[in-house]
Amino acid sequence: MNWLNGLIDLPWWGYIVVALVFTHITIAAVTIYLHRHQAHRALDLGPIPSHFFRFWLWLTTGMVTKQWASIHRKHHAKCETAEDPHSPQVLGIKKVFWEGAELYRAESKNAETMEKYGHGTPDDWLERNLYSPRSAWGPTLMMIINLALFGPNGIWIWAVQMIWIPLTAAGIINGIGHYWGYRNFECEDASRNILPWGIIIGGEELHNNHHTFGTSAKLSYKWYEFDIGWAYIRTLEVLGMAKVRKVAPKMKTTDVRELDEQALAAIVANRYSIAANYAKTLKSTVAVELEKLHLPHIDFNIARQMKVWLKQDAKDTPAEEKPKLDAVLAQSKVLDQVYQMRQELSRLWERSSLSRAELLKHLQDWCARAEASGIAALQEFSMRLRSVATA
Numbered sequence: 516m517n518w519l520n521g522l523i524d525l526p527w528w529g530y531i532v533v534a535l536v537f538t539h540i541t542i543a544a545v546t547i548y549l550h551r552h553q554a555h556r557a558l559d560l561g562p563i564p565s566h567f568f569r570f571w572l573w574l575t576t577g578m579v580t581k582q583w584a585s586i587h588r589k590h591h592a593k594c595e596t597a598e599d600p601h602s603p604q605v606l607g608i609k610k611v612f613w614e615g616a617e618l619y620r621a622e623s624k625n626a627e628t629m630e631k632y633g634h635g636t637p638d639d640w641l642e643r644n645l646y647s648p649r650s651a652w653g654p655t656l657m658m659i660i661n662l663a664l665f666g667p668n669g670i671w672i673w674a675v676q677m678i679w680i681p682l683t684a685a686g687i688i689n690g691i692g693h694y695w696g697y698r699n700f701e702c703e704d705a706s707r708n709i710l711p712w713g714i715i716i717g718g719e720e721l722h723n724n725h726h727t728f729g730t731s732a733k734l735s736y737k738w739y740e741f742d743i744g745w746a747y748i749r750t751l752e753v754l755g756m757a758k759v760r761k762v763a764p765k766m767k768t769t770d771v772r773e774l775d776e777q778a779l780a781a782i783v784a785n786r787y788s789i790a791a792n793y794a795k796t797l798k799s800t801v802a803v804e805l806e807k808l809h810l811p812h813i814d815f816n817i818a819r820q821m822k823v824w825l826k827q828d829a830k831d832t833p834a835e836e837k838p839k840l841d842a843v844l845a846q847s848k849v850l851d852q853v854y855q856m857r858q859e860l861s862r863l864w865e866r867s868s869l870s871r872a873e874l875l876k877h878l879q880d881w882c883a884r885a886e887a888s889g890i891a892a893l894q895e896f897s898m899r900l901r902s903v904a905t906a
Contacts, residue, residue, distance in 0.1 A: 521666030544568040546717035546744040554584040557732035561756040573653035582623040585632035594704040615685025692722035700727040700787040701826035718744035728763035768902040786864040794825035
């Protein structure tokens with residue numbers, strides 16, 4: 516009986532394509548609807564994509580919007596601490612990678628988390644009467660639909676759908692995204708970009724960028740990075756179905772000018788880019804000074820570590836690395852000056868009791884000392900700092 520094989524007959528590769536398309540739609544729903552729209556309010560979604568994504572997630576994952584948004588917001592608020600629901604830095608990479616879905620389910624039962632972090636999520640009739648209380652119905656209905664459409668092949672397609680988010684979101688993003696990869700910015704957690712091309716997981720591969728600019732609807736930052744989720748958002752915006760509320764500030768330069776409060780505001784807004792730029796500008800100077808020291812007891816990768824230390828505020832440097840850093844700085848006045856001046860920049864954006872006028876005075880003094888330092892790279896950076904503006 517042909518109907519037992521499903522209503523749609525496909526070649527073997529057709530079923531693979533169906534599985535990939537279904538899972539990719541789920542990924543798009545997670546990154547656009549749950550993550551950027553609901554958890555961070557980086558964009559507004561029109562009713563058509565919003566309701567479609569919510570329905571599709573109910574079908575393919577059974578996830579409840581309030582639970583997902585609450586847990587993710589708590590993750591950002593308590594990142595890499597004992598209260599973080601899924602930090603591999605605290606719980607270990609094996610725990611988060613293999614048991615990420617269990618960690619999510621455990622936190623979803625925490626009424627305090629739901630109450631504190633669940634504000635603004637859907638609370639309409641569908642949510643109260645179907646999506647939240649009947650979350651298991653969705654995947655069950657999906658299995659029935661798959662069987663009806665594809666026959667026995669629908670079983671393994673459904674199985675792939677069920678494992679896709681626990682593996683990619685709970686395991687890869689929450690686990691590997693805080694454990695392995697490259698960092699554009701030394702933000703205050705261990706987030707990393709897994710790959711520069713965010714396609715498989717909808718752009719979520721660019722996790723360090725996201726944690727640095729948490730409310731940005733766009734996760735790519737450098738020219739060679741690609742965020743397919745952003746491409747979908749822009750398409751929805753062109754169609755009038757979405758509106759971007761915020762993206763990461765982009766640093767641009769103007770003519771070198773006298774430092775004023777407008778320049779100070781631009782520097783604070785671009786602080787992570789400026790910190791990365793400082794390390795890049797001083798890279799050659801640092802390398803030359805390290806070469807002069809001939810320190811056989813210092814790790815071979817000290818130059819790479821020094822670049823990271825120059826990106827970081829001192830409070831973010833791990834305690835076990837500080838003796839090594841101190842040993843290097845103690846033997847070079849140039850390296851010590853370069854490092855200390857980098858830390859003085861932190862006063863411009865750290866929370867303090869200084870007024871804007873006092874911060875501006877500090878910035879003017881910093882630039883004057885940098886330009887009188889005799890260190891060419893430091894002078895160059897200071898002149899660039901004088902031209903910073905926000906795009």
